[in-house]
Amino acid sequence: MNTLLPEWIEGGPLWSRIAQELAAAIGKGEYAPGVQLPSEHQLAADFGVNRHTIRRALSHLCQKGLLRTTQGSGTFVENLAVDLVLGKRTRHRHILAQAGLRGNLLVIRSQAVLANPEQAEALQCPIGSAILHMHIMGEGAGQALHVSERYFPLPRFAQMESIVQSTGSITEGFKQHGVNDYTRQVSHISARLPSKAVALGLGQSATRPVLLVKSINVDVNQLPIEFACAWFAGDRVSLTVQHDEH
Numbered sequence: 158m159n160t161l162l163p164e165w166i167e168g169g170p171l172w173s174r175i176a177q178e179l180a181a182a183i184g185k186g187e188y189a190p191g192v193q194l195p196s197e198h199q200l201a202a203d204f205g206v207n208r209h210t211i212r213r214a215l216s217h218l219c220q221k222g223l224l225r226t227t228q229g230s231g232t233f234v235e236n237l238a239v240d241l242v243l244g245k246r247t248r249h250r251h252i253l254a255q256a257g258l259r260g261n262l263l264v265i266r267s268q269a270v271l272a273n274p275e276q277a278e279a280l281q282c283p284i285g286s287a288i289l290h291m292h293i294m295g296e297g298a299g300q301a302l303h304v305s306e307r308y309f310p311l312p313r314f315a316q317m318e319s320i321v322q323s324t325g326s327i328t329e330g331f332k333q334h335g336v337n338d339y340t341r342q343v344s345h346i347s348a349r350l351p352s353k354a355v356a357l358g359l360g361q362s363a364t365r366p367v368l369l370v371k372s373i374n375v376d377v378n379q380l381p382i383e384f385a386c387a388w389f390a391g392d393r394v395s396l397t398v399q400h401d402e403h
Contacts, residue, residue, distance in 0.1 A: 171206060171210055172210045172211075172213040172214045172217070173214070173217070175204055175206070175210065175211065175214040176214040176215075176217045176218055177255075179194075179214065179218060180218060180221075180223055180240045180256065181255070183223055183234055183239070184239050184240075184256035188234045189234065190234050190235065191233060191234060192233065192234050193230075193231045193232065193233050194215075194224070194231065194232045194233070194234065196231065197211045197212060197215070200215075215232055218240075219232075221240050221395045221397065222235060222395045223235055223239075223240055223395060235392075239256050239297065239302065239393060239394050239395070240256060240394075240395045240396075240397055241253070241255075241256060241302070241389075241394055241395070241396055241397070242255055242256075242396075242397045242398075242399055243341065243344050243370070243372075243396055243397065243398045243399070244341070244398075244399040245340050245341055245399070246338075246339075246340055246341070247341050247344075247372075247374075248328050249261075249262055249295055249326070249327070250326065250328075253297045256297070259297065260295065260296045260297035260302070261296060261325030261326075262293050262294070262295050262321060262326065262327060263293065263294045263295075263296060263325065264291060264292070264293055264318060264321050264322050265292040265293060265294055265304075265358075266291075266292045267289065267290065267291045267292070267318040268289075268290055269287050269288070269289055269290070269311060270287075270288060270289075270290045271285045271286065271287065271288075272284055272285060272286045272287075272288045272308075276288060276308050276384055279308070279373050279381060279384035280308060280309075280310050280381045280384050281380070281381050282310060286311075287311045287312075288308050288309060288310055288311055289308065289309040289310075289311055289314055289315070289317055289318065290306065290307075290308055291306070291307045291308075291309070291317070291318060291321070292304070292305075292306055293305050293306075293307055293321070294358060295387070300360075300393070301358060301359050301360055301390065302390060302393060302394055303359075303387045303388055303389040303390070303394070304355055304358035304359060304387070304388050305385055305387035305388065306386045306387075307327070307383060307384070308383065308384040308385070309382065309383055310381070310382065313334065313382075314330070314331075314334050314382070316330075316333065316334065317334070320333050327383070331382065336376050336382060338376075338377055339374050339375060339376050339377070339382055339383075340374065340375060341372055341373070341374055342372075342373045342374065342379075342381070343371075343372060343373050344370055344371070344372045344398060345370070345371045345372070346368060346369070346370050346396060346398070347368075347369050348366050348367070348368055348369070348391065349366065349367065349369055350363065350364065350365075350366055350367070351363055351365075351366075351367045351388055355367060355388045358388075359388065359390045361390060361392070365391060365392060366391045367388045367389060367390060367391050368388070368389040368391050368396060369386065369387070369388055369389075370385075370386075370387045370389065370396070371384075371385070371386050371387075372384075372385050372387070373385075
């Protein structure tokens, strides 16, 4: 963990940078679930800042669900808490790296299907058009963080399954189909109880809520190239949406 940070860091306030470093340390297991963090006084000394700056960083992480503060006892890490950032260019490996984790996408199964009204609207194709439907698990640090259903237009992305199977990366799949850059057009987040299949994939009880993220990715010409429904383990993941990414 960095110490003696300057009083101002390009790209954001100091408390935000400290919060990011603490979140990364939690993600890497430097602070295990349930462990008490050092006191505000000790953290202030470690980072070379005042206690007010530390207090604001800790408050932010408590709001994100990564930490909890117990009056008179201190600040503790929530159980298996990871903060994942959804930005304009959301990439699975990149958002894990930001959280201090490593992971891959694993293809569970894949098949060509006919687009229903929701899928057709998202991908801007006629209802009944052939699209590729992939069931995927996203893992980090050896644990399931999300399971998802991904839809891609056919025949444009006919080889996507085999590429993701071999590389663990949808971004690489797009590259090998001639899409070198793409952006997130929309992310819609809601909380709900999982189906039995989703709960099984995440390794959790069906009575524990999950976060459902429905998203659309587009190419440089603003043509939809992917519609995804991803279920995140609600007690392992918090999600931050950044709109100011360049």
